[in-house]
Amino acid sequence: MTVNTRPKRALLAYCALAQRLSKPGVGITHALIPFFTEANHDLVGQLFDAEKFSLAVSQRFGFSIPRLAALGLTEQLELAGLLEVVSRDGSRTVYKHAAMIPENESVNPVTEAQVERVLSAFFDYCIDDQKINTMERSAIDAAFLHRLLNADSMRILGRKETSITTKRSVDTLSLLRVPRREDQLNGDELHLDYKTSQFLLDIQTKDRAAFELVSDVAFANMAAEAIAVFQEPADTNVPLSGLTIYLDSPILLDMLGVNWEYAEYGSELLATIKNSGARVAVFDHCVMEAEGAIGAQLSYLRSGINSSAHRLGISAKPDLLAALKDRVGERAYERLGIDVERDPEVNLHRHNPTVVGDIEAGMNTSMQAWGNVEAKAHDRKSVWSMLTMRDSSQPCPRVCDSKWIFLSRNTALVKIANAAWTRWLKGTTKHSITHVEKWAPIAMSDKQFAGYIWTRTGGTRSSIPVARLLANCSAAVRPRADVKARAYNLIIELEGREQADDLAALLEDREGAKALMRAVSGDPEDVTRERIPFIIEQVKLAAGEFAAARAREEGELILHERSLAYQAEIDRVSQELVETEGKYVDDLNTVNAKKVQLHEERECLEAQNKILLDALAAKDLAEMERRLTIIAGGFAKGVKTYVRTKWLIVILFTVLTGSVTHLSTDSPTASFVLSTFLAFLGFWFVPDILSGPLNRLSTSVLMKHVSRHDNSINVPHNPPPNFRDNEWCVLNSTHEPVANSSMP
Structure with a gap:
């Protein structure tokens, strides 16, 4: 195993790469600069060597870059400030690692505390394993990183199973292989393989934040290797x-x-x-x-x-x-x-x-x-x-x-x-x-x-790395036939066939087999006489928990079915209520709509009625004005007739008086003037006696005028017209007097 001395920094770098690759517009190759920056720390000032550079990347991050691929990255490393040109002769360029390492410009949202929490959780997960609990924290961290990046290379996946033959009776003899130093080393590796795999499967369901972090690492590891190895254009x-x-x-x-x-x-x-x-x-x-x-x-x-x-x-x-x-x-x-x-x-x-x-x-x-x-x-x-x-x-x-x-x-x-x-x-x-x-x-x-x-x-996020990681972990922890057989044979030796058959029945269940694998961390060499009581206890506990969980599931299933039935009834009643409320709302809306319609129709009718009334009033007003105009015209003619007739009477009496006076023989001139003046004064009041005939004559002229224009007009006689003063209250006050001539 390649020991990584800085697993925390490597995990942070992988998380940073995953975050950079998830951002749109980020160059795929440019995203690897943080990796190359970390690998460049140990090579500062040295001439660039593709093999040394590839080895530095492999030691820090667990993926190897072919020598030619590393040579193809030199120009990008120079642009990033990680390499400096020593000489350039046209066909060959010599580089050396820059003395000043540029700072990483990206901000990693994954903090060191988050990575430390995952590594600490795995370390605590390994404490109960007697084979690896004495290992130092740094070694366990490095082992976890190595298996996370190379899950397909875990030894437990390629472990050849030992004998899976079970004893037929207590008297059956079995030969035990003498343990070797290599077996001890392989056992440690197998235990780490199993612990890593089971830990990753556990956090998938129990700690989503930690699983998202390791998922980013798995994806970034695949991406980094692909970017570094495949230099052909995408x-x-x-x-x-x-x-x-x-x-x-x-x-x-x-x-x-x-x-x-x-x-x-x-x-x-x-x-x-x-x-x-x-x-x-x-x-x-x-x-x-x-x-x-x-x-x-x-x-x-x-x-x-x-x-x-x-x-x-x-x-x-x-x-x-x-x-x-x-x-x-x-x-x-x-x-x-x-x-x-x-x-x-x-x-x-x-x-x-x-x-x-x-x-x-x-x-x-x-x-x-x-x-x-x-x-x-x-x-x-x-x-x-x-x-x-x-x-x-x-x-x-x-x-x-x-x-x-x-x-x-x-x-x-x-x-x-x-x-x-x-x-x-x-x-x-x-x-x-x-x-x-x-x-x-x-x-x-x-x-x-x-x-x-x-x-x-184009570097879109892929789910293949996570699926591959989980598949390898599931294969690593799957129940093994040789572990079952070793436990069965040991129970036969210690407690007899009946107890062994009981254990075999428990191991037929997947939960029991998983408990057996957990108890021995997938290593059949851990099935020993000293540990067999603990192993049996764990298997029975898992089977009991499984049975209890099964009973709980059945009870929850019945409860769920009843809850579904109750919920269905509630939904049905609620639906009926909703339908009733909906129908009521619809009816109410219909009634309101009809009310609004009737109100609008009433307003429309009122508006039409108002228009008709206004039109009728205007028509009546026009008709009244027309009739008043005709009556006013007749009244004006009556007044004129009254005035002319009165003047005619005055003139006739004046002429008559003057003629009589002119016949006087004593003083004809004085008599003429005096008679004329007296006749004028006397007969000015004479027409008052004749006012009745004058009014009737004027009224007759008024009636004839009205009849000639419209015989349907009824001329009011109360109060009667005052032709003498040119006044008649029947006429509207807005009408001016019909005759402006002065009265004698």
Whole structure:
């Protein structure tokens, strides 16, 4: 294990990277500057060496950068102020690490206290384990970081199970293996693997804040490795239609749901590959390997004989295994759309037998520790198939142009395949070492490919790293058959067959098996005579808690059903009430609307009536004015008749008096003047006697005038018109006197 001396700073850097990548507009490569800044602290003032720089990054952050990828980052490191140019001769530039390290400009929302809380919680989680509780805090922190960043490399995932055969009776003898120093070291590693995995699974449900932090670290680790390794331009939204992904057998079984711990992750990985536009396929020999593992697991479940199925971690139920038996290729094609292709004909030994021999020897050396001979044969066949298919005539540095990629969860197999490809290129082609080192690999791990797809999609947040982390943790803590068998055999020796059968019954339940794994931290060597009482107590307690939890769940289910029934009745009554209220509101609204309508109609009628009344009043007023005008005209004529007639009478009497006086013989002139004056004075009042006839004459003129204009007008006679004074109260006061001439 690579020991990280500063796990807290590394976790903070990963959290900062995750936050920077979540911001829009941030360059993907620029986001790695905080990592390179941290790694540069130990190299200040030294000449830049790609291998030293890659080693510094690996020691601090747990991911390695290939030498050529590190060389490709020099210009960006220079722009960031981490490198200085020593000399530049056109074809080669010499850099050295800057003496002054620039401050990180980003503000990390994740504080050191939050990281410390997670690390302290894990340290407290490990206290109850006797094998690792003596380790120093720094070592436990480093172990936690290493497993968090490399969950797929935990030893517990590849641990070969010991004997799973159970004793048939108390008299059955079993040979105990002598413990070695290596076993003690491996035991510590296994305990740390189990504790880390179980801790991460626990905080997923119990501490969401801590789980969000480790999720950011998992995502940032995948992103950092992808950014550092894949230097090709990210063609955003350009599908990988020309690329075919060949699946290894374990990944195929994951996607089929055979390994329940990886089922969800397998489905998500398959969807990611298809969404990228790449074609998904599998070789015939991988299908045969998967079918062999399924058949072996079925045989084991039916007969109790150990099989090679444990290598693939098969954990599915028998019904699913039976449905897939001898039908893996068919189900993969029909259900998942994965093409099944025939293995290519391998005849590379005819082209260059020496290089083929070197590659075969290298693979045998690398696979020497693999105990399963059939598995090694299938893996070698996968490597030779990819070597046969890939074109080595023209350099191909881009993964998207390589046409074929082998995808595996086995990082060791990926390294073996790529090492074989590099050796083949160096031994059979005349390309330069630079081109060979830049060549696209023939195999990628699932983590690498997910990171590659992430870089091509523009750096959007991916859920693949978290799903992969949880899948590996679930596989690490799954119940193991050898642990169960060791506990069963030890109970037979100590307490007899009956007690062992009781324990076996408890272990059939998943909660009991989980409790057994928790008690021994996944290590069968921890099942000892001294610890067996504690182990049994934990299993029974878990089973009792499970039974109590089951009873609580059933009670809660009944309560929930009744609550649902009550709630349904309440909802029904409430609905009826709402409907009644709604109907009442609708009726009330209808009545109010009718009232408003009637009010508006009444106002409209009142307005129309007012208009009609105003029109009628105006008409009546006009008619009255017309009649008054006619009457006023008649009255004016009557007044004129009255005045003329009166003047006529006066003149006649005056002339008559003058004529009589003129006949006087004594003094005719004086008599004439005097008679005239007296006659004028006397007869000025004479018309008063004739006022009645004058009024009647004037009234007759008035009536004739009115009748001539409108005979329907009734002229009022009370009060009678005063023709003498030119007054008549019948006429409106607004009318001026009809005759302005002065009265004699």
